[in-house]
């Protein structure tokens with residue numbers, strides 16, 4: 017694992033952007049994208065750049081079950097707001113959270129991932145080490161699934177909703193097995209409340225208790241952290 021320490025999230029966005037740009041210059045056509053606050057500075061760099069994404073494809077990690085794409089709390093909406101409305105891609109895929117048929121929704125998404133192998137996957141990380149919405153205990157070979165969110169994740173995500181009761185309890189998430197198939201992975205983590213998860217990811221055992229520890233088995237992972245998120249690394 018390659019670790020890049022940065023001063024703050026602003027600089028992290030620039031570092032991540034340089035990696036994305038270099039990969040596109042090397043022929044990358046499919047970007048795996050993430051939501052949450054961590055990738056926002058990267059998306060800002062992308063939207064203010066002169067890179068044309070209109071012949072590229074994006075595949076997002078996850079979406080809440082039960083939210084329509086035009087719901088302001090949906091990940092569809094987040095991605096449109098922060099990236100796609102300013103820098104359209106040829107195709108942008110996000111799991112269909114409005115489809116109550118989990119079997120159909122997840123199968124359809126696996127087909128999309130299979131048809132569009134991810135060159136570079138951007139990841140954030142949950143306080144409990146989750147990636148996408150793969151909570152602790154998720155299988156390392158998992159495909160797209162309907163997952164229940166843990167209390168810690170619901171609590172962390174409450175800040176985006178009016179109150180805790182509005183936070184959806186389920187999501188469709190790309191599995192860890194699919195994430196691991198990406199050629200390159202760039203994980204972004206900022207702030208003290210990510211320090212334990214980053215330490216477990218990098219220095220801990222490879223265990224389902226910390227989903228991101230699976231990344232130790234991936235050949236090309238870069239972790240971009242600020243000092244607070246790196247503070248518990250060995």
Ligand SMILES: N[C@@H]1[C@@H](O)[C@H](O)[C@@H](COP(=O)(O)O)O[C@@H]1O
Pocket residue numbers: 050051052053054055077078139140141142146147148149169173
């Ligand atoms: N499903 C998302 C994850 O993909 C994201 O990594 C995590 C951390 O978000 P943030 O970057 O806001 O800390 O939040 C959510 O749970």
